[in-house]
Amino acid sequence: MTTEHFDLANPVTKVDDIPDYEMYSQTIDSLNKRFGNRVLKGIEIGYIASEKDRIIDYLADKDYDLKLLSVHHNGQFDYLDDEVKDMDPAIVIPLYFAQLSEALVVIEADVFAHFDYGFRVFGLSVAEFKQYEAQFL
Template sequence: MFYDQHMHSYISIDSEADPFQYIKNGPKYVVFTDHLELQSPGEPKVDITPAFDLLLDLKDELKERGTELLLGVEVGYARGIEGALDHIFSKYPFKVKIMSAHHNGDYGFMSRVNIPRDEMINSYVDTLLEAVTEWNDFHILAHFDFGFRIHDFEVSEIGPYEERLNKVFETIIEKDIAFEINSKSIFVHGNKELYKWGIERYVALGG
């Protein structure tokens, strides 16, 4: 069964969506994984924390319409934030935790910074591998292609990153973390071929 667990609502920095738009077809459950980003690049570094309580306030109204709200979260990897995450995780009943790598502490991987393409991609793959190695309490790895999105990149160029991406896949398989097929990556960012490669490799490694 395919179903979407990577959805954002108006409490997420990257969305203005009304939660009630998602239940027009009467789903039994709906889960929002709004975007939590601690220590985002900047001077000083910025913590972006969704107002999860606002979403939970809608739980009863959603239930009256026949849909149960399940709370989720998408967390951007950063070093040294485990204590803060543990505190947030203890406060809210998260049913789905998505792990992602959006930045390296100095710049975001979707930023149009004056850094060579290969250097940016190399940093992204290193950060992604570090994230899956260091973090355990997660259910899904989001958009493995994130650091490739803004670049003109062909699958035939995957060689310098292949060994580390293999290790990413092996690690999430070992930790029973799901591999996300991200529709925005495929249809908006044009990374269908990269996903074909990634899915085939993930399956070949035992996923």
């Protein structure tokens, strides 16, 4: 299994990360001829609400064996940025969970990747995290 990363409106790099589907597919086809159809084609879809139409349009005519879904940023900051460490988890985590909830409804995917991405920088213990679980479950 190999996956390409697809993330739009990245607030850090200020560019869209859009895989070249044709080139990727040709590479997978070539590898499958060489290795007997053992290589699967996947994509990690970085969700952001402001780009949902572009995300859906990009995926519409493409075939993947596996679709991973993730939320890396909110258009203003990446959740792993150093600046997030200084923010209030009681504000950031509910915002992240709201994005997660929307992403899971809007985008059809097989796997949700790295659930903890939006709050990893806070280093919460299980006990500390428990106060937020009802907001998502």
